[in-house]
Amino acid sequence: MTTDDEHEPELTHEAAELVRPYVITNGRDLLDDDRFSLITLVTVAAEPPRTMPLDPEKLRLLELCSGGFLSIAEIAGHTRLPVGVVKILVSDLTQEGYLYSRAPIPSAQLVDRQILEEVLNGLQARFG
Numbered sequence: 645m646t647t648d649d650e651h652e653p654e655l656t657h658e659a660a661e662l663v664r665p666y667v668i669t670n671g672r673d674l675l676d677d678d679r680f681s682l683i684t685l686v687t688v689a690a691e692p693p694r695t696m697p698l699d700p701e702k703l704r705l706l707e708l709c710s711g712g713f714l715s716i717a718e719i720a721g722h723t724r725l726p727v728g729v730v731k732i733l734v735s736d737l738t739q740e741g742y743l744y745s746r747a748p749i750p751s752a753q754l755v756d757r758q759i760l761e762e763v764l765n766g767l768q769a770r771f772g
Contacts, residue, residue: 680731683748685713692742701725705733706742715748 688710698706701723708714708722720730737743 680716680734680745681748682717682727683715684734684745685715685748686719686734686738686743686745687713689741689744693740696740698742702733702737702742705730705737709743713746 686709688706692706704723705719708719714722716727716730716734719734720727723730725733734743734745738745
């Protein structure tokens with residue numbers, strides 16, 4: 645027979661998992677705009693402001709992005725935060741001037757097959 649006390653740690657853990665994102669985002673909902681997709685690239689701004697103290701989660705994002713561009717999906721994976729929470733934090737840090745975001749690099753255009761065949765034929769003629 646089980647008691648309610650045995651289930652309490654499990655319920656406490658579940659409650660913490662639900663409350664934490666709410667606290668991190670100050671209760672805000674997901675963004676309505678499509679400015680940040682999973683593949684939007686983010687990095688630290690060239691001259692970030694040094695005015696306000698930041699939350700630990702925002703500091704972690706800045707630390708992650710200081711090495712170069714990361715996508716929203718990569719940031720969510722590294723921080724183990726839901727994508728919606730990461731989008732809100734990135735939006736805040738971008739508006740405050742700490743982060744710079746840009747659209748992902750578009751896929752390369754397909755090259756004409758005839759040009760590739762001519763290059764291959766030229767290389768084979770030159771090097772056998």
